[in-house]
Amino acid sequence: MFEKVKSFLEEVKAEMKKVVWPKKREIVTATIAVIVFSFVVSVLLGLLDFIFSYGLEKLFK
Template identity: 40%
Template sequence: MGDTANNTENAPKKSFFKGVKSEFKKIIWPDKQTLAKQSAAVVTISVVLGVVIAILDVAIQYGIEQILKIG
């Protein structure tokens, strides 16, 4: 009885890894030029978004300081 329990536990693991391997074969990896363009786009958008957030932070902080001075 104990042997059948061990066999059923090992079977799903093997089929899982076979499934992962077959899925990895389906992946179409980008070429270097596409990868470079997409990476540059991500970095550029991240920097621009960071600058926008910093500007909004300074503006909101200035606005709150002005409101507190009035009160």
């Protein structure tokens, strides 16, 4: 049982050495892209909400 666990952990360690981790610049760029995209989508959804609310309010008055 313990040999299997030890073997598994050794394999995990070997695989972790193969991982190509992103550079700090790539992480910052991707994070900024996600923030900008989220902001744009939230503004668009807010505008759509406002337009539909305004339209329905005028329609049912």
